[in-house]
Amino acid sequence: MEEEFHVLAVDDNLIDRKLVERILKISxxxxxxxxxxxxxxxxxxxxxxxQTESLTTNSVMKVNLIITDYCMPGMTGFELLKIVKQESSxxxxxxxxxxxxxxxxxxxxxxLASGAQMFMQKPLKLSDVEKLKGHVLNCRS
Numbered sequence: 001m002e003e004e005f006h007v008l009a010v011d012d013n014l015i016d017r018k019l020v021e022r023i024l025k026i027s028x029x030x031x032x033x034x035x036x037x038x039x040x041x042x043x044x045x046x047x048x049x050x051q052t053e054s055l056t057t058n059s060v061m062k063v064n065l066i067i068t069d070y071c072m073p074g075m076t077g078f079e080l081l082k083i084v085k086q087e088s089s090x091x092x093x094x095x096x097x098x099x100x101x102x103x104x105x106x107x108x109x110x111x112l113a114s115g116a117q118m119f120m121q122k123p124l125k126l127s128d129v130e131k132l133k134g135h136v137l138n139c140r141s
Contacts, residue, residue: 005133006030010040010068010080011099020067020099020124027129032063037075037083040068046088063094065136069122070100070107078111085115095136099124 007029011017017033024031034040041047044063066084068077077098084091095117100107108119118135120128 004028004030005064006032006062007065007067008032008034008040008043008063010034010037010066010072010077012036012069012072016069016099016122023124023126023129024067026126027133029129029133036072037068037077037080040066040080041083044084044088044091046083046091063091065132066091066094066096067124067132068096068098070098070111071102078107078114081111081114081116097132 005028007024009017009020009024009031010033011020012035014035017035021031021033032043034043038047066080068080070077077100081096081098084094084096096115097118097120098108098111098116099120099122101122103121111119118132120132
């Protein structure tokens with residue numbers, strides 16, 4: 001049996017988060033959502049170190065992809081990307097895709113240079129997910 005493709009979707013906007021979740025589920029992905037970067041870090045066990053020890057071992061293998069909005073209050077998708085890529089040995093290899101409604105080349109380049117797998121325009125479309133799965137699965141093999 002093929003393991004389920006698990007995506008952590010991070011977006012402060014409920015409608016965008018629900019849209020991403022629905023599209024991913026249509027594409028037969030398992031989806032966990034977080035409403036901000038701090039929640040995402042908690043889920044990944046990268047938040048507060050005391051309470052996350054036991055969490056980490058359980059969720060490390062579970063996330064195949066992180067999709068995050070770029071513009072969020074508190075912690076941007078870029079900051080989340082940097083923490084995942086630089087401060088976590090467990091998640092360094094997990095592809096991170098940044099979503100944004102703004103097409104700003106310098107921002108896109110900054111994210112890609114910091115380890116983002118892809119940068120996609122909002123709203124996410126079904127065709128994007130297929131492209132994304134192909135891209136991510138190619139990286140893992």
